[in-house]
Amino acid sequence: MLRTSLDRCLSRRTAATVAATAIGVIGLIPLAAAPASADGSPTGLALAPLASIDGVKPGGSFQLPGTFANKGATDLDKVYLSYTVTRGLAPQELPSNCTRYETGSYDENPSHSAVVCEFDQTVKTGAVYAPEKNLSLDVLGHALYESLRVEVATYNSEPSDGNKETVRGTGPAVKLTELPSTTPVRDGNVDHPDWDGAGVPVTVDNTADFRATDARLKGRVGDTVALDAGFTNEGPAWVLSAQGDPVAKVLIKMPAGTTVTKASGACSKVAAGSYRCGLANYWIEEKGGVAYTFKLRIDKAVPGAEGSVTLVGEERPYDRNKKNDSAAIVLDVDGAGGPTGGSGSSGGGSTGGSGSTSTTGGSGTASTGGSGSTGGSGSTGGSATTGSSTTGSDLASTGSGSALPLAGAAAAALAAGAGTVLLVRRRTARN
Structure with a gap:
């Protein structure tokens, strides 16, 4: 590597x-x-x-x-x-x-x-x-x-x-x-x-468990809401991949009845309402994660519609728990008689601009005979920093329930990475 x-x-x-x-x-x-x-x-x-x-x-x-x-x-x-x-x-x-x-x-x-x-x-x-x-x-x-x-x-x-x-x-x-x-x-x-x-x-001889994060959105027809979708590394290991290759890629499929009005700059549209997202860095620390922010307009309530977040890309032999590689995006439309999708835990209903959010954390690298390592060693666990907002895909894209064709996925735009403990910088996303 x-x-x-x-x-x-x-x-x-x-x-x-x-x-x-x-x-x-x-x-x-x-x-x-x-x-x-x-x-x-x-x-x-x-x-x-x-x-x-x-x-x-x-x-x-x-x-x-x-x-x-x-x-x-x-x-x-x-x-x-x-x-x-x-x-x-x-x-x-x-x-x-x-x-x-x-x-x-x-x-x-x-x-x-x-x-x-x-x-x-x-x-x-x-x-x-x-x-x-x-x-x-x-x-x-x-x-x-x-x-x-x-x-x-x-x-x-x-x-x-x-x-x-x-x-x-x-x-x-x-x-x-x-x-x-x-x-x-x-x-x-x-x-x-x-x-x-x-x-x-x-x-x-160690493992790392990548977990796709589910999301629940809520609004009325005509509202524009923010979606934060991505994954976390539950550890215990951090993962360092080949430079130029992200440790994972994420496929995000929007719920039917929605239109993407602003996409994350780290993601490329590969079908109507579907995006493939990469990472700015080629490593992810234990207990760290990445979230991609989209803005969605709710066009109509579609009973039973459900989006998804799925980990794709490079094989991950260290990740032995594949059951959490996919998660649901659920949309609650006010006045539509309940959620339009299946069940899901509370997720990315917060507002925000396009971009990606990285979190890093985990144990430090202290060693005998001196102080522990500094910078990106994860000595401050669980902090988050919001990446630079990028233009991304500003053209509206309608959500679709059809299967996503993977061929022809475009290269990513710019994404945000982590730094000295969390290095904030603008770099080319690898998706």
């Missing part, structure tokens, strides 16, 4: 060298296999091959890789090992020669943690090294599809983007130890001999 935007955040040097390698729904920030120089000359720092980490459980932990070689022509006086992880993972207590950076959500990047360790010792040419004691990561309760990035460099690769909190390690300093020269390592890269980096996908 390629996330090039997050990769740019994790390392400012890697944007031009990221390989577009997709591996289903597992989070991965891969670096292309580094070519050796054409004449076989030394190429500098090179990491050992990295394997994916699968099947770890919430509440567990695992050790970080950190083996590398100096394939350059000269000894080095100092090197830095750095690790960057997504918000479902948290570094444990760190040695004093390591610093942790917590960066909140910004632009297209969810919150994440980075650790940079300085090794002030000679690294001989042709030798292979690893920390004498591996660092460890905790797997948090909301972890699911996570990413780990490892880098070795001759200079400090401290994160430069976003609003970050810095915590210095307090444990005994860790040194590098020399390994046998036969230890496998990758080829270095002649284009950047002073650093090497690679991404590792981490798959956690």
Whole structure:
């Protein structure tokens, strides 16, 4: 699962060298296999091959890789090992020669943690090294599809983007130890001999339950009412998807007898009274959600008419409860002898403009030995922010009870996303 935007955040040097390698729904920030120089000359720092980490459980932990070689022509006086992880993972207590950076959500990047360790010792040419004691990561309760990035460099690769909190390690300093020269390592890269980096996908044995939200509208014939329809992530895991692909899409079908006078800017009309909606972000936090606001005019009371909200799009193997993937939109027309649709819980009868509303929340990402993560870690659960209003589809669209043809769904307009805890910004919706 390629996330090039997050990769740019994790390392400012890697944007031009990221390989577009997709591996289903597992989070991965891969670096292309580094070519050796054409004449076989030394190429500098090179990491050992990295394997994916699968099947770890919430509440567990695992050790970080950190083996590398100096394939350059000269000894080095100092090197830095750095690790960057997504918000479902948290570094444990760190040695004093390591610093942790917590960066909140910004632009297209969810919150994440980075650790940079300085090794002030000679690294001989042709030798292979690893920390004498591996660092460890905790797997948090909301972890699911996570990413780990490892880098070795001759200079400090401290994160430069976003609003970050810095915590210095307090444990005994860790040194590098020399390994046998036969230890496998990758080829270095002649284009950047002073650093090497690679991404590792981490798959956690966890679930997330996406629930479509029902709605009940009320008004008289001729009234215009607001509809808020969407879904929530009941957790326990957050979900990080491939960049460019929303974690889910929503199909909204209006009750018969209504006309859409203003559609959400995050949605595209795919049939009369039917809209397909995407997300501004490619992740959703635990206990977060999205609501799409429409304005409907009640044209007439249609007995038995009922709209719907249905989750569609990408497969969600982590979501094992499919019974709540669809919900009803019920319309009560005053003076029409009762509701025109079936039963439903209280929903989006509030007024408002077009756009989408995102909510984020859930547990923080505090780790032993320092303060927890900041920004989009969900440390303030249940807050909501209304997205920027967009033009969307202003032409009236009459609701229909016919089956919806899915072919020919149009691309979305602009939608609103979440930010530093809730980043408010205008971005292209992905639907």
